[in-house]
Amino acid sequence: MSDPMRPRASLRTAVVWEVLKDALDRQVKAAGRESLDVLDTGGGSGNFAVPVARLGHRVTVVDPSPNALFALERRAAEAGVADRVQGVQGDAHGLFDVVERGRYDAVLCHGVLEYVDDPAEGVRNVVDALRPEGVLSLLAAGLGGAVLARALAGHFKEARHALDDPDGRWGESDPVPHRFTADQLTSLVAGAGLHVAAVHGVRVFADLVPGVLVDTEPGALDALLKLEAAAAELAAFHSVATQLHVLGEARGAAEG
Template identity: 30%
Template sequence: MPEASEKFNTAMAAWQQWQEAPWGRLRYTVAEANLARHLDALDAGPLRVLDLAGGDGGDAVRLAARGHHVTIVDYAADMLAAARERATAGGLTELITCVQADVSTLPADLADAEFDVVLCHNLLQYVDDVPATLAAALAPLKRGGLFSVMALNRHSAALNVAVREMDPAAALAALGTDQYQARTFDAALTLHTAEEVIPVLQGLGCQDVRHYGIRGFCDYITDDARKYDPAYYADLERLELATTARAPYMHTARVFQLTATKG
């Protein structure tokens, strides 16, 4: 995706600010907790993780801090430079490798590496062919390995507009489209649902697919300033962690995460 890389490079400051905000922190904390549910079931010892479209290492640094070896693949050079800086700051340079490449055409040494874990987070909304992207993402994963896919949830779009913008007309319009304009990267996105992606994963041979929701409450609380209060944030984090796998909240969460085992 070379044409998209410049947008990511120029939006670095806004992206890093978003990551440090309460909603950004929740995205990474809950995703890490969901992965941790499954990582212990894999073989003991450090795991080999492939983080596709891993950007500046938001997921990678957390997994490396747990002792795992993470290879980040991304097309945006500035994102990878930021990932290396984060690895250095955290003393994780020996555990994080950065590779500049298009995730759809991985270098042969990665495509054939048989990783224990593959992450495909926040990529689907940028691609035209979801089944082909998921197939390419699963290819480097060894049999029995853990796959994690994450994307913006189309079910949340209308609710988000109605609650945060108090615009029922715009919310009604959102019900009839899968298109969304992202502010941080000024990019046109295609929204998906977990219910659409699950059968695709199963058709590709994935087993034991689990559905989680991320930010099932945070994005519908309109007082953003209060979320910066440490005590309030702590309560919000506990709530999000308690409901990430609980119906009906994962269905309306702003982000869906699916984990699966490669058959």
């Protein structure tokens, strides 16, 4: 599964990948099938879709960008999984114009919720795509990480603005429309009818560490990856993570 584990990329994906892979393994056992149907909303060029397909699953990627879908097709072909990856042009708002409700064992919603007008509706849409015992992998921008980053850069007014803003934005030029706290994301997932199985902080330290240190110091990357993994599950670090990952399970799966 080399795609999500390349040296620099691994700092951004390792925690989410391990959680997702374990969740898919549990789904395989629960469903009694070796191959699952997975939906990746906003999956772009296949950073997660292709590795998931390499596990043997069938993946449908919905993304509004034709260029991203072209890159996905090429990437899937290079990885030898073109027969298990399908790209469809669309977005979370009109999701059921291009895919079926209740068809998927797992749905990935990574880096999408920040850009939808109504996050609650966005979560409900992706949950509606799940089968009765499906699982949701939700990854979104964290408020605390943005506040910390602006403050450390010396932009104290912007940091305060993000802290007070209902959408967690540090100003009008902020490219991210919405940021979330862990409580907000878990409330959205629970409100859509799922059990919150786990919450992880993503990129707690990675965005704060100088790249030159990671690239040149022997053993630094591996040590940082282990530190990220250790901190990810600790609630104390959720408030400063750049991203937050929530794993939601359908009630039937959680009870089973």
